Amino acid sequence: MLLPALSGAFGDDADAIRVGDQRASREAVLSAATALADRIAGSDAVAVWATAGMETVVAVVAGLLAGVPVVPVPPDSGPTERDYVLRDSAASLLLVPATSEGSPRLADVPVPVAAVDLRARSTTSYPEPPPESTALILYTSGTTGAPKGALIPRQAIAADLDALADAWSWTPDDLLVHGLPLFHVHGLVLGVLGALRIGSRLAHTGRPRPDAYATAAGTLYFGVPTVWSRVCADPSAARALSSARLLVSGSAPLPLPVFEQLAELTGQPPVERYGMTETLITVSGRADAERRPGFVGTRLAGVESRLVAEDGTPVAPDGESPGELQIRGPMMFSGYLNRPEANRESFTSDGWFRTGDIATIDADGWHRIIGRASTDMIKSGGYRIGAGEVENALLAHPAVREAAVIGAPHPDLGQQVVAYVVADAATEAQLIDFVAGRISAHKRPRQIHLVEQLPRNAMGKVQKKLLAGG
Structure with missing residues (x-):
């Protein structure tokens, strides 16, 4: 089961899931999502206007229950980007919060729009979809052309979250706090589906403000470097996180001064991790190991990594020699939607994914990301x-x-x-x-x-x- 926390095995606190001012038990999320699954079952794909709200959580869970691929759409998308994603993904419906149906950003949408009803209830039982089936279609940033839809299978999500639970000692006793967008791997897959798989409680702060982080009283916090920089700029908020068990930074390199300030103010250095839309998270620091500034950690369970020079020859893992980082592992995407040429270009003949990132790896397996091959x-x-x-x-x-x-x-x-x-x-x-x-x-x-x-x-x-x- 992809989301065992919805089975009732981990209890059902009335506010197990918090998003901003919205509160819901896991049973309420499951019942509302099941009612929505009844509406969308059989669709080829559905899009979700992925605001930081409970409606996004319910809509994504509904797609997972019904076995319908979910396409998160950034709510700040301009009409051109929005319509491209909707047409390219062949989404049959765009699910939105009821309060946003009249938003100018939703004018002239090329597919039907339907509101998510948080009050709806259903007890329909859906069989677990095949593990290789697509759970999410996540669109890349499109920095080198039109965005590409990465097909994320259910088994990749399960493998990645289980590996992270091991690395971070993440358990049902944790309260996960973050305020990250719900249309990316970090905020949605790790930050929502992670809690629903592992059974921890979730407090999404709406926006990742230092004061909101400080008052959430979590044990596990997710942030990007910008968030941690702002937390450090508010020393009282940073010190309030000293009771947390683990602080995790990702999505971009954490500057060394921020690493040092965060460690000094909270009493513990943060854990960094590395991943991509296509690979989910593959490398991370561990809760039970040292945290090295400037490094993103070691391979997660099941992950293989290697460095390759421009001419295709292997680069030694000596901690000094840079090369393109290539990855294999169980959390890989299954390809780009309708992009056979991009799929061929993205994988080597022996099945390794070309990340396009330049890195070093030392003899102990510690990875340091230098940057993108194209720009860094x-x-x-x-x-x-x-x-x-x-x-x-x-x-x-x-x-x-x-x-x-x-x-x-x-x-x-x-x-x-x-x-x-x-x-x-x-x-x-x-x-x-x-x-x-x-x-x-x-x-x-x-x-x-x-x-x-x-x-x-x-x-x-x-x-x-x-x-x-x-």
């Missing part, structure tokens, strides 16, 4: 420079709050290191000299642009393609 591996004057190393050097400066490094075309060097920095009081020359004093001189930025903010997506990842030259 800079080739300058014959050197291979990881953008992440330069970003961490910049972030060590006390005036720097945010930093993003890219490789920009250069007539002599091929590429030059260019940084975009949010800083309180520092000049370009001061920052260049500071970096040159911490890492090799050839890695220093040749140009630094001081900006008010960096472009980020909903998960806090910097959108380097939107930076000049990216």
Whole structure:
């Protein structure tokens, strides 16, 4: 069973599931979702307007009960993106909260729209769908073209959540707290389905505000680097998390200064993890092991990983040599929807998934992500420079709050290191000299642009393609 917590095996607190101000028992979620499953059963796919509300939880569970693939749609989608996802996925229906039916964002939707009724009840019993069947169709960010729908099978979700429960000592006794979007792996698969599989209680804060995290009194917290940076900026909120058992960071690299501040304020260093839409989570730190700043941990149960050079030859796991990270494991997606060419390009002939990320792996299996091969591996004057190393050097400066490094075309060097920095009081020359004093001189930025903010997506990842030259 994919969601055993809905079977009644873990008790039924009246507020076992909290989303913002909404409260529900697991039995209420199951009954409302079953009533919705009665409406959508037999559909090829249904889309969900994935707001941070109980309606999203019920709608996703309904699809899982009925064996109907669910397509989460970001509620901030523009009409072009929204309609592309709806048409590409062949969703027959868009499920929305009753309060949003008149939203301008839902005008002229190319499929029928139906409201999720949290008061509906049904006791229909549905057989468990085949483990290889598609549970979710999650659309990638589309940074290199139109978004692609990744087909996530039920067995991949089950394998990943079980491996994370082992790594994080996640049990029914936990109260999971987060405020992440419910249309991504982190917020939806880990943050909702994880609680419903493992049996822990869930408190979704609506938005990931430091004060909301501080008052939730959880034992297990999920956040992205932007969230943890804001928590650290509110020391009283950070100290309130000192009673938590585990703090988890993911979806983007956690800057070293934030790692250190969080450890100092809460009394424990955070656990980092690594994954993609297509692979779910494959590498993570463990609750019962050390937490190394700058590293995303070791392989989860069942996962294999390797590094490959540009010419296809193996890269030694010596902790220093970078290569493209390739992954195999039971939590893999089953392919892109209607994209046979993309499927062929994404997998090697021997079945490894090409992540497109550059990493190092040491002899003990610790993984360090340098960045995307397309944007974070800079080739300058014959050197291979990881953008992440330069970003961490910049972030060590006390005036720097945010930093993003890219490789920009250069007539002599091929590429030059260019940084975009949010800083309180520092000049370009001061920052260049500071970096040159911490890492090799050839890695220093040749140009630094001081900006008010960096472009980020909903998960806090910097959108380097939107930076000049990216």
